Amino acid sequence: MAESLFHTQVSKSVQQLALNGEVPEGYIQKGSDGGVKYASAPFMEIPLVDIGLLTSPSASREELEKLRSALSSGGCFQAINHGMTETFLDKVREASKQFFALPVEEKQKYNRQVGSIEGYGNDMVLSEHQILDWTDRLYLTVSPEEERKLKFWPENPEDFRRTLHEYTSKLHLLIEVLLEAMARSLNLEENCFLNQYGEQSLMTARFNFYPPCPRPDLVLGVKPHADGSAITILLQDKEVEGLQFLKDNQWGRAPIIPQALLINVGDQLEIMTNGIFKSPLHRVVTNSERERITVAVFGIPKPDREIEPAQGLVDDTRPRLYKKVKNYVDLYFKYYQLGKRPIEAALI
Ligand SMILES: O=C(O)CCC(=O)C(=O)O
Numbered sequence: 001m002a003e004s005l006f007h008t009q010v011s012k013s014v015q016q017l018a019l020n021g022e023v024p025e026g027y028i029q030k031g032s033d034g035g036v037k038y039a040s041a042p043f044m045e046i047p048l049v050d051i052g053l054l055t056s057p058s059a060s061r062e063e064l065e066k067l068r069s070a071l072s073s074g075g076c077f078q079a080i081n082h083g084m085t086e087t088f089l090d091k092v093r094e095a096s097k098q099f100f101a102l103p104v105e106e107k108q109k110y111n112r113q114v115g116s117i118e119g120y121g122n123d124m125v126l127s128e129h130q131i132l133d134w135t136d137r138l139y140l141t142v143s144p145e146e147e148r149k150l151k152f153w154p155e156n157p158e159d160f161r162r163t164l165h166e167y168t169s170k171l172h173l174l175i176e177v178l179l180e181a182m183a184r185s186l187n188l189e190e191n192c193f194l195n196q197y198g199e200q201s202l203m204t205a206r207f208n209f210y211p212p213c214p215r216p217d218l219v220l221g222v223k224p225h226a227d228g229s230a231i232t233i234l235l236q237d238k239e240v241e242g243l244q245f246l247k248d249n250q251w252g253r254a255p256i257i258p259q260a261l262l263i264n265v266g267d268q269l270e271i272m273t274n275g276i277f278k279s280p281l282h283r284v285v286t287n288s289e290r291e292r293i294t295v296a297v298f299g300i301p302k303p304d305r306e307i308e309p310a311q312g313l314v315d316d317t318r319p320r321l322y323k324k325v326k327n328y329v330d331l332y333f334k335y336y337q338l339g340k341r342p343i344e345a346a347l348i
């Protein structure tokens with residue numbers, strides 16, 4: 001069969017492995033968690049935040065408090081009333097689904113190249129000890145626009161590019177609204193985080209495809225990690241669960257709310273808030289029945305900007321926790337390779 005042309009495990013997409021019912025050794029969790037029934041975690045309560053209320057001056061105090069409380073405990077919330085209809089979100093879901101449903105040869109036109117993270121591929125191998133994630137991905141830079149590498153942007157389905165452009169333009173505005181609201185929720189000047197974040201901030205999109213896995217008891221869709229972004233906006237699969245967050249040392253399942261966007265703090269916002277907002281550890285479990293597709297968009301400060309804890313969040317009772325850092329995403333991958341939590345590199 002054609003598969004024999006692909007010699008090593010890693011050059012096969014997870015989609016192909018799933019079709020063959022294969023689970024290579026490299027995907028099996030061997031740590032203390034190995035053998036755990038990942039999916040049996042309890043549901044987690046994730047607060048809902050109404051974005052419309054955050055921006056209305058009269059009604060906002062209560063909603064700002066909800067936002068502050070969510071981000072300083074679990075580090076995530078479900079955004080509703082964010083200005084995009086469920087029909088539009090479904091369009092984004094559908095474009096992603098159609099892309100992953102294309103024949104292998106068609107998707108391979110967008111293959112990631114060695115030494116780069118952009119394009120279509122499976123888990124990036126950063127270290128020889130790495131246990132692989134049961135997922136195929138398409139990773140794209142969407143903003144600033146002049147940094148888009150269109151050769152990796154699918155032309156099939158026909159409206160993929162237009163839909164991604166429209167979706168991320170809307171998210172760009174949403175991120176601004178959120179950064180302002182976050183600053184206000186902490187009684188800081190409204191532009192406090194936006195100024196650090198920069199106008200030429202980076203936005204990347206990761207389309208995650210998780211095929212059914214024959215051994216969900218031993219294999220994860222994504223290993224536990226915290227995001228290297230400032231803010232992550234996740235469009236969940238409408239029907240299939242898989243995401244879990246760690247809170248109070250317990251894994252909890254993130255519920256699906258079809259019209260909501262799941263927003264979580266990334267390491268860079270934890271740094272800017274001097275640890276008040278928490279960048280949560282999360283992971284994705286697999287299941288043997290149904291595929292799952294999600295779209296994660298990462299809002300990242302301009303890489304050459306120095307970011308640091310806001311002045312107003314450092315005082316005698318709350319000493320400064322983090323150093324000034326620049327180009328955090330590079331540092332992130334370096335630490336990840338060493339099997340450490342990247343944000344530790346920024347600790348004073
Ligand atoms: O697919 C998901 O539910 C989460 C993906 C994720 O954590 C990521 O892409 O960083």
Ligand SMILES: [Fe+2]
Nearest residue numbers: 225226227282
């Ligand atoms: Fe993540």
